[in-house]
Amino acid sequence: MSNYSVVIEGRVDDKVVRVPWCVTPGSKIDKKYIGTSPKIKNVLKSYWKLVENNITFIRIHGAPVDQITNDIDLTNKTCLITGANNGIGLEMTKCLNSNGCNVLMASRNSYAANNIIKYVVEKNDLLRFYDINLASLKSVKNCCNAILKNEQKIDMVILNAGVFGLPWTLTEDGLETTFQVNYLSQIYLLMNIEKLLTPDARVIFVSSESHRNVNWTLHNTLAPTEDLVSLPKNKYTSIKAYNISKLCGILAMHYLGYRWLNTGKAVFCAHPGTFVKTSLCRNWWIYETLYTLMKPFAKSISQAASTPIYCAISPDLKGLSALYYKDCQRCEESDLAKDLHLSFRMHDLTQDILRERVKFIDDSVNMVLKSSGLQDQPKEIINDNLVSNYTGQIQ
Ligand SMILES: NC(=O)c1ccc[n+]([C@@H]2O[C@H](COP(=O)([O-])OP(=O)(O)OC[C@H]3O[C@@H](n4cnc5c(N)ncnc54)[C@H](OP(=O)(O)O)[C@@H]3O)[C@@H](O)[C@H]2O)c1
Incomplete structure (x- = not known):
């Protein structure tokens, strides 16, 4: 490591x-x-x-992103990026576009996205904008419907959008905003478009080293509750909410790593860098100042885009999945983040939270359960079976 x-x-x-x-x-x-x-x-x-x-x-700080895509042919590939109109997401969009990749820009700012399509990228016929507000499950669903209607296949998904430093607010779905934007809505998006993923698709969670700062007590029976992830006002700090949302992303990676075992689909987490000066801290002047002061010592936005893009396209990662990367290198995530039991419990909680808010049944999970004959078993038995299958196969 x-x-x-x-x-x-x-x-x-x-x-x-x-x-x-x-x-x-x-x-x-x-x-x-x-x-x-x-x-x-x-x-x-x-x-x-x-x-x-x-x-x-x-x-x-390593290579800028265009050196990662050197010599890799991305023609006829399609990549969906959330938060593609700004910061690291925009840098990835420009880089993939100049390499001939179709980019589906899932963003909430149609004005910025259309300007990017018109004036910023070289090959504007390869960019398509999809309107999405991650603070609304309804908006996510509408976006998914549009993608399902217009797109034939998706080779890469980069779940990049994120917020940090918000005062405590609830979304229209009654969830803490950082949790919903950074994690829940993006999982919901992925579940809805999963059927478009190509057999060798890659999904990348843009993660953060800050996931290490979550200090839940770890034991195998830990079952996260909604309050633990979608913080109520009296337990809220924006840093805590951000860290939890990033931990949830890594746990989701492990769950998906299991679900896609032996399918060819792969999933990775990528930490882009620390103190990268983007708009991430716009909501909190103290951090905005700190990031501005740190700018000379931090990665450029292009360098920050390298690790997620490396995970999305590099042939070095063929056959691998469910791994965390930083500086384009494999790195161990925190003990909590690699706890398989917790990742399955978190998946259950995610499903429960979503089910409560949308009439949503995850068909693909039901298919996995049907094929393993587990669909009528209590949740605990299902989880234990899935986890032991998983650990059995990776040993
Ligand atoms: N910068 C760093 O040092 C750093 C370090 C570690 C990890 N990261 C991660 O890197 C990723 C990209 O961040 P960044 O630094 O590039 O920040 P950024 O410039 O603020 O970009 C964040 C993107 O997320 C989008 N977004 C925020 N709320 C949204 C919502 N409700 N619906 C749809 N889109 C929404 C933003 O759209 P708008 O432009 O419309 O607001 C923007 O495009 C994030 O996941 C962040 O956690 C960054």
């Missing part, structure tokens, strides 16, 4: 060197620095080595 988040790339004698910071460039990675907090002395030593070695090119 690599724990570093800053990468220095350089060219020594025509050879690209890519190392985590505080490791001597051009030499083997010194393992004693990996997973430790970098010491300023070591960082300076690394930079000095770069200068000494006649490095012609230094890039901190």
Whole structure:
């Protein structure tokens, strides 16, 4: 597992060197620095080595997104991106578009999306806008209906839209807004369009390292309740709500990883970077200021788009699924996030919350249950069976 988040790339004698910071460039990675907090002395030593070695090119934080798509043919591929009109979502949209990929922009801002289609991208015939407000399940459903009506297939889905730093508010569905926008509505979207996914489709949750800060007590019988994920006002802080929503995304990845086992479909979580200056913090001036101050030291938006795009298209990930990535590298998620029992309990809760609000039956889950003869069993037996099947197959 690599724990570093800053990468220095350089060219020594025509050879690209890519190392985590505080490791001597051009030499083997010194393992004693990996997973430790970098010491300023070591960082300076690394930079000095770069200068000494006649490095012609230094890039901190890894490749910009266009280098990830280099040499990958995306013609005739279709990618659905939520929150595609802004920040990291827009960067991914532009990059995929310039590589010949059809992009379905699922956004709530039709004015911005239409301007992007008209003026920003190179191949505007490859972009299609779908109106979606993730704070409304009805809007999500309408968006899905439009996608199902107009599209033949989807090869990649990037669940990117997100909010942070909101004061406590409830959506029209009676749920805490951060939870619904960042997690629930995007799962609902995915469930509704699942039938359009190609046999080798990839789904990417744009995640965050902040999922590590959720401190629910972990034990196998933990059954999350609605109050735990859709925080009531007296338990709410916007940071807590954001962290929980990102944890839920990773748990959903594990559930889907099971559900799509041996199908060819894959699902990944990608942390784009930390302190990336986008509009994410627009709702909270303290964080807006912090992100502005950190901008010189953080990834550019293009670099932040690299990991989700890497997960969506890279041939390196063929045959893999249900993994968490950062800096285009496999990274361990938190213990809570990789708890399979919890991921199934969270799926149950998600279904319950949705069922209560929309007349919704997840046909595909019922199909899985039917084929395994479990449909008439109590929920606990179903879950235990599904989990033990899963662990049995990945060992
Ligand atoms: N920036 C970072 O440092 C960072 C770090 C870790 C993870 N992330 C994750 O990266 C993803 C992209 O964030 P970003 O930094 O690019 O932020 P951003 O620029 O604010 O983009 C967020 C996108 O989500 C859309 N969105 C928000 N609420 C919506 C709603 N109710 N319905 C439909 N769309 C909605 C926004 O649309 P509007 O433009 O219409 O508001 C925007 O397109 C998020 O999931 C975020 O959690 C970011």
